[in-house]
Amino acid sequence: xxxxxxxxxxxxxxxxxxxxxxxxxxxxxxxxxxxxxxxxxxxxxxxxxxxxxxxxxxxxxxxxxxxxxxxxxxxxxxxxxxxxxxxxxxxxxxxxxxxxxxxxxxxxxxxxxxxxxxxxxxxxxxxxxxxxxxxxxxxxxxxxx
Amino acid sequence: xxxxxxxxxxxxxxxxxxxxxxxxxxxxxxxxxxxxxxxxxxxxxxxxxxxxxxxxxxxxxxxxxxxxxxxxxxxxxxxxxxxxxxxxxxxxxxxxxxxxxxxxxxxxxxxxxxxxxxxxxxxxxxxxxxxxxxxxxxxxxxxxx
Amino acid sequence: xxxxxxxxxxxxxxxxxxxxxxxxxxxxxxxxxxxxxxxxxxxxxxxxxxxxxxxxxxxxxxxxxxxxxxxxxxxxxxxxxxxxxxxxxxxxxxxxxxxxxxxxxxxxxxxxxxxxxxxxxxxxxxxxxxxxxxxxxxxxxxxxx
Amino acid sequence: xxxxxxxxxxxxxxxxxxxxxxxxxxxxxxxxxxxxxxxxxxxxxxxxxxxxxxxxxxxxxxxxxxxxxxxxxxxxxxxxxxxxxxxxxxxxxxxxxxxxxxxxxxxxxxxxxxxxxxxxxxxxxxxxxxxxxxxxxxxxxxxxx
Numbered sequence: 001x002x003x004x005x006x007x008x009x010x011x012x013x014x015x016x017x018x019x020x021x022x023x024x025x026x027x028x029x030x031x032x033x034x035x036x037x038x039x040x041x042x043x044x045x046x047x048x049x050x051x052x053x054x055x056x057x058x059x060x061x062x063x064x065x066x067x068x069x070x071x072x073x074x075x076x077x078x079x080x081x082x083x084x085x086x087x088x089x090x091x092x093x094x095x096x097x098x099x100x101x102x103x104x105x106x107x108x109x110x111x112x113x114x115x116x117x118x119x120x121x122x123x124x125x126x127x128x129x130x131x132x133x134x135x136x137x138x139x140x141x142x143x144x145x
Numbered sequence: 146x147x148x149x150x151x152x153x154x155x156x157x158x159x160x161x162x163x164x165x166x167x168x169x170x171x172x173x174x175x176x177x178x179x180x181x182x183x184x185x186x187x188x189x190x191x192x193x194x195x196x197x198x199x200x201x202x203x204x205x206x207x208x209x210x211x212x213x214x215x216x217x218x219x220x221x222x223x224x225x226x227x228x229x230x231x232x233x234x235x236x237x238x239x240x241x242x243x244x245x246x247x248x249x250x251x252x253x254x255x256x257x258x259x260x261x262x263x264x265x266x267x268x269x270x271x272x273x274x275x276x277x278x279x280x281x282x283x284x285x286x287x288x289x290x
Numbered sequence: 291x292x293x294x295x296x297x298x299x300x301x302x303x304x305x306x307x308x309x310x311x312x313x314x315x316x317x318x319x320x321x322x323x324x325x326x327x328x329x330x331x332x333x334x335x336x337x338x339x340x341x342x343x344x345x346x347x348x349x350x351x352x353x354x355x356x357x358x359x360x361x362x363x364x365x366x367x368x369x370x371x372x373x374x375x376x377x378x379x380x381x382x383x384x385x386x387x388x389x390x391x392x393x394x395x396x397x398x399x400x401x402x403x404x405x406x407x408x409x410x411x412x413x414x415x416x417x418x419x420x421x422x423x424x425x426x427x428x429x430x431x432x433x434x435x
Numbered sequence: 436x437x438x439x440x441x442x443x444x445x446x447x448x449x450x451x452x453x454x455x456x457x458x459x460x461x462x463x464x465x466x467x468x469x470x471x472x473x474x475x476x477x478x479x480x481x482x483x484x485x486x487x488x489x490x491x492x493x494x495x496x497x498x499x500x501x502x503x504x505x506x507x508x509x510x511x512x513x514x515x516x517x518x519x520x521x522x523x524x525x526x527x528x529x530x531x532x533x534x535x536x537x538x539x540x541x542x543x544x545x546x547x548x549x550x551x552x553x554x555x556x557x558x559x560x561x562x563x564x565x566x567x568x569x570x571x572x573x574x575x576x577x578x579x580x
Contacts, residue, residue, distance in 0.1 A: 013326060013336065014319045014460060016453035018192070018507055023449050024204045025173040029304045036303060040363070046303065047163070047362060059169045063208035069268075072337060072453055073330070123214075158471060158481065159315060159464045161308035163362055168304050174449045181448060185508070191448065192507060217308055217482060218475070308482070314494040315463040337453070349459040353498035359558075413504075 003082045003139040005038035008099065011074045021069035028062055031094045031109055034080040042135045055126070057113040060089070064109035068098070075099040076106075081139035088125045089114045090136070093144050108145075148227045148284040150183035153244065156219045166214035173207055176239045176254055179225040187280045200274070202258040205234070209254035213243070220244040221251075226284035233270045234259045235281070238289050253290075293372045293429040295328035298389065301364045311359035318352055321384045321399055324370040332425045345419070347403040350379070354399035358388070365389040366396075371429035378415045379404045380426070383434050398435075438517045438574040440473035443534065446509045456504035463497055466529045466544055469515040477570045490564070492548040495524070499544035503533070510534040511541075516574035523560045524549045525571070528579050543580075 009030055017023040039046045048055040070076060077097040084091035089112060096107040115128040154175055162168040184191045193200040215221060222242040229236035234257060241252040260273040299320055307313040329336045338345040360366060367387040374381035379402060386397040405418040444465055452458040474481045483490040505511060512532040519526035524547060531542040550563040 012319065013322055013452055014458050017448055018451035018453065018455045019201055019203070020453045021203075024207055025170050025449060028170040028173060029302065032303055036363070045363060056164055058164070058166075058211070058214065060211050061209070062169055062211075064206070066203065066205050066207075069203065073326070073335060157464065158307060158467055159313050162303055163306035163308065163310045165308045170304060174447065177448055181508070190508060218471070218480060309491055309493070311493075314497055315460050318460040318463060346454055348454070348456070348501070348504065350501050351499070352459055352501075354496070356493065356495050356497075359493065 002042060002135050003137040004143065005034055005041055005080045007034045007037050007078050007080075009033060009076050009078065011070050011072055011076065013072055016072050019069075021071055022074075024064070024066060027064050027066070027096065027107055027109060030076065030078050030096070031062075031080070031092070031111055034078040034094060035092060035111065035113075038080055042132065044132055048129075053117045053119055055129070056116050056118070056123075058116055058123075059111055060114050061091075061112040062109070064094075064107055066107045068104065068106040070096075070098060070106055081144050082136055083110070083139065083144055084112075085133070085136055085138055087127045087133075090128075093139075095145065147187060147280050148282040149288065150179055150186055150225045152179045152182050152223050152225075154178060154221050154223065156215050156217055156221065158217055161217050164214075166216055167219075169209070169211060172209050172211070172241065172252055172254060175221065175223050175241070176207075176209075176225070176237070176256055179223040179239060180237060180256065180258075183225055187277065189277055193274075198262045198264055200271070201261050201263070201268075203261055203268075204256055205259050206236075206257040207254070209239075209252055211252045213249065213251040215241075215243060215251055222248075226289050227281055228255070228284065228289055229257075230278070230281055230283055232272045232278075235273075238284075240290065292332060292425050293427040294433065295324055295331055295370045297324045297327050297368050297370075299323060299366050299368065301360050301362055301366065303362055306362050311361055312364075314354070314356060317354050317356070317386065317397055317399060320366065320368050320386070321352075321354075321370070321382070321401055324368040324384060325382060325401065325403075328370055332422065334422055338419075343407045343409055345416070346406050346408070346413075348406055348413075349401055350404050351381075351402040352399070354384075354397055356397045358394065358396040360386075360388060360396055367393075371434050372426055373400070373429065373434055374402075375423070375426055375428055377417045377423075380418075383429075385435065437477060437570050438572040439578065440469055440476055440515045442469045442472050442513050442515075444468060444511050444513065446505050446507055446511065448507055451507050454504075456506055457509075459499070459501060462499050462501070462531065462542055462544060465511065465513050465531070466497075466515070466527070466546055469513040469529060470527060470546065470548075473515055477567065479567060483564075488552045488554055490561070491551050491553070491558075493551055493558075494546055495549050496526075496547040497544070499529075499542055501542045503539065503541040505531075505533060505541055512538075516579050517571055518545070518574065518579055519547075520568070520571055520573055522562045522568075525563075528574075530580065
């Protein structure tokens, strides 16, 4: 079922701000936590040093809609889903569920990442490796919601 | 001309990641730097304790498109522009220009924030204070680009 | 055995810097992760809203010695030990062990925190609550190393 | 006078925590801001790519004593002073002064950094470059306080 991945995190003190809630920029760090764990689950690291030239996945678009705040020590499920797969890019959707209390969706985000290679110091988008591409599927639309 | 504000920042070592570029989540921190300086330029703080009940501005939407990476010690201009003003919310656009080298737009973001009040522990969206609303204009469309 | 606590964390991409290793400031965030989990294990939160007036634990001293770098996706054990317990303050030691590869101590830190109360907006150090103090012991010296 | 450097920063919203003050880990990020600006003032970057093999400055010790909290929008002077200069390492002291209100020292920190080189993937401490070492002096003891 390689079109999704779920990780759980607990909101840390250093991730809150003076409004008493998790700072909105940290949702983007949580997204990566899920994305990178997804890659590991496929037997890869997002940092692909074992291919030559090494590949990277810079972000070209990021967004998030916030429905409810998260507080210190809240337990959060980050549910990553593959929304789009092109030859050189992937788009993920991330659904954030607060697990303490009723299981409620508190935010929804998206990331578009591009597969790039660095040749002689110049970054160029490239076709993603076939063995990785073959493992990644598009999630059913009803899961993306 | 209270529809825009510009701040300059230099990318710090702690804001880079192992890819050698500024981590994408930090663009969202830079957006706030410009937003809060804009408020100060109007004689306000984004944390409005001097009104009763105190007001806050939680983010309900954030996004960013990344065109080019930023590196350590790059000097960046964050140009904030007011795109939309409703009675209870504001939408800003943020244009990031790298100032060293040719002045080039490296990213463009947006934030939508809602004016809220906390009454008896319950957060509710409220009409923004008139004296603040009167000071904020919509930026000309050609500046937003 | 309420004189220690262990948490595991995996180094995230956003915690690395352009030197390719975890930024040194993040060790201080990891220390708190262990500290707060220790409190939860005692049935408390470090944010004590349920006592009146509410208590807090500002840090008055922090330090860390770095022996080896941590890299992206390294799995780390943060071993927190209570080194000193006074009526109004606690000193913890934190030993960082890298779990992938040989289990090796990569850093060692310490925090001193003071129990404070806010009365009429003024912060004052106070004796820590007896039920909490009774639960916390000093770790054996040989564990602190 | 190459034994000190001063930078000013304003505490940002994203640097505060739910206790309403700047999170203690951010003082370590502020220290680097001053250190790196000091290097630039000497005509260097802390990231020395122009020497072969490239040099780096990992931190081997970091500490901070906190006297008073910093709040959102506080203006802070970070005063860096060179305390020790050895052939392969430097120790700096950092004095934090809050500039709004009375000019008051709110924290004092220290960093020890080691000059390293990477040869065939192995990190080794090396003698710092003579042209850099010649520019750096030890600060008078009375300034370090």
